[in-house]
Amino acid sequence: MNFFLETLKCIVLLVYYLLESLVFLIVPKPKKNVSGEIVLITGAGSGIGRLLSLKFASLGATVVLWDINQEGLNTTVKLARGNGAGRVHSYVCDCSKRQDVYRVADQVKREVGDVSILINNAGIVIGKRFLDSPDSLIEKVIEVNTMAHFWTYKAFLPAMIASNHGHLVSIASSAGLCGVNSLSDYCASKFAAFGFAESIDMEMKSMRRSGVKTTIVCPFFINTGMFDGAKTRWPRVLPMLDPEYVADRIITAIRKNQEVLIIPRILYFLFYLKSFLPVKAAVLLLEYFGAHDAMNNFKGRSRKE
Numbered sequence: 001m002n003f004f005l006e007t008l009k010c011i012v013l014l015v016y017y018l019l020e021s022l023v024f025l026i027v028p029k030p031k032k033n034v035s036g037e038i039v040l041i042t043g044a045g046s047g048i049g050r051l052l053s054l055k056f057a058s059l060g061a062t063v064v065l066w067d068i069n070q071e072g073l074n075t076t077v078k079l080a081r082g083n084g085a086g087r088v089h090s091y092v093c094d095c096s097k098r099q100d101v102y103r104v105a106d107q108v109k110r111e112v113g114d115v116s117i118l119i120n121n122a123g124i125v126i127g128k129r130f131l132d133s134p135d136s137l138i139e140k141v142i143e144v145n146t147m148a149h150f151w152t153y154k155a156f157l158p159a160m161i162a163s164n165h166g167h168l169v170s171i172a173s174s175a176g177l178c179g180v181n182s183l184s185d186y187c188a189s190k191f192a193a194f195g196f197a198e199s200i201d202m203e204m205k206s207m208r209r210s211g212v213k214t215t216i217v218c219p220f221f222i223n224t225g226m227f228d229g230a231k232t233r234w235p236r237v238l239p240m241l242d243p244e245y246v247a248d249r250i251i252t253a254i255r256k257n258q259e260v261l262i263i264p265r266i267l268y269f270l271f272y273l274k275s276f277l278p279v280k281a282a283v284l285l286l287e288y289f290g291a292h293d294a295m296n297n298f299k300g301r302s303r304k305e
Contacts, residue, residue, distance in 0.1 A: 031255035035060030040108065040115040040156070042095050042148065043122030045072025047224035048171065050079070051247035052119060057085030059251075064108055064115065065090040066122070095122045096143035098151045105155035114159040117254070119169040120149045120193070125226060127298035130184040138185045145189035149196055157200075157212075164211035169254060170197035174220045174262065177271050178286075182295035194218070201259065215253050219263040221294075222246050229299035233290025238266060 039056045043049035045067030057063045057080045065088065067073045073090040080088045089112050093104040108115065123145050126137050149170060160166025175183050176190030194216055201214035221227045222241045232238050246263060253261040262268050270289075274282045286292060 029256040029258075031252070032257065034117065034255060036062070037116045038062045038064060038113050039117040039119065040064040040066065040152075041119045041121055042066045042093070042152065044076050044090075045069040046076075047226060048222060048243060048247055048250070049119075049121040050076045051243055052121065052250060053088075054080055054083060054085075055247055055251050056117075057088060058083055061117070062087035062112065063089070064112055066093040066095065066104065068092065068094050068122075095148035095152070096140060098147070101148065101151040102155055105152070109159075114163075115156045116160065116165060117167040117169065118152055118156050119171065120152055121169075121171040122148060123171065123173075123189075123226070125183070125186045125300060127182060127186075127227075127230075127295050127300055129182050133185055141185045142189050142192075145186070146192040146196070149193055153200060160212045161204075161207070161209055164209050166211070167213045167215065167254060167257075168197065168200065169215045169217065169250075170194070171217045171219075171250070172197070174218045174267055177218055177262075177267075178274060178291075180294065181292045182298070190218075213257045213259075215250075215258055215261060217250055217253065217261045217263070218267070219246050220267060226300060227298065229297040230294050231290070231297065232294065233288075238264070238289055 034056065039061045041049050041053050041056070041063065044053045044063075044065035046069070049065075049067070050072075053063050053065055053076050063080065063085065065073055065076055067076075067090075070092050073092065077088050077090050089108070091104050091107065094100045124141055126133050126141060153168065157166070157168070160168075170193050172194045173186070173190040175187045176192075176194040179187050197214055197216045204210075204212045204214070220238060220241055221230050221232065222243055224243050227240075230240075232240060241263060249261060249263055252258075262271070270285065273285065277285075
């Protein structure tokens with residue numbers, strides 16, 4: 001292997017990819033057709049999961065809904081069919097339990113077919129300081145927000161690899177890019193989810209499975225009830241996000257094969273600053289945007305939800 005030729009090749013491709021990304025800022029990428037795809041969404045009984053289910057159904061996809069809450073699933077199915085969707089399948093599944101994931105996944109393969117778009121959306125949050133968080137709840141956060149991704153990938157990725165066709169979507173969080181006061185377990189779980197999804201993307205590239213795409217989504221607080229009580233210091237600059245807006249951005253990112261989506265756009269700039277600023281300067285910015293106090297009045301969803 002010639003060092004100089006390989007270096008030259010790397011530089012040329014680097015410049016090409018940079019120019020390509022600039023072109024796509026001006027000329028939007030075409031959106032792929034998802035009609036006929038089998039889309040599985042975890043946490044589909046409420047919030048962003050429910051909205052994604054309805055939007056994919058309206059685009060002609062076959063939607064497979066997973067949630068631990070039967071009542072929530074029933075409502076999502078009713079709404080989807082009320083909007084004209086004909087291919088909607090729902091399953092009660094506790095994503096924190098590996099054997100439950102594998103069991104329901106086998107049922108989906110038999111009854112619906114091979115999943116071609118997998119959206120790991122299910123998530124939970126405690127919202128307490130680390131030493132105030134019960135051990136059992138910390139374990140549950142990691143099981144749902146991180147480990148469930150391992151088990152769903154194990155269940156559905158082999159078919160995607162075999163056909164060189166599929167899309168893996170991880171609904172992570174901006175808390176997966178920056179540590180936040182009173183979200184130590186949640187941040188850890190989302191950092192892990194981001195790293196896991198990115199690593200699998202690298203595996204697909206090394207295996208030359210270019211047809212298996214990855215999208216990692218990192219939104220700020222979404223106004224779905226999950227972070228009820230959390231606040232942002234400057235809502236005009238860094239607002240609580242509207243669920244419909246977030247769902248539309250996620251759908252667009254998936255259809256354009258966008259690999260990383262951070263919402264809102266200002267976070268791209270802030271996380272760029274964090275990558276090279278001194279730690280004290282980064283902490284100053286966090287204090288300015290109210291990150292230290294954001295969870296002071298956190299309530300979250302009711303236990304029933």
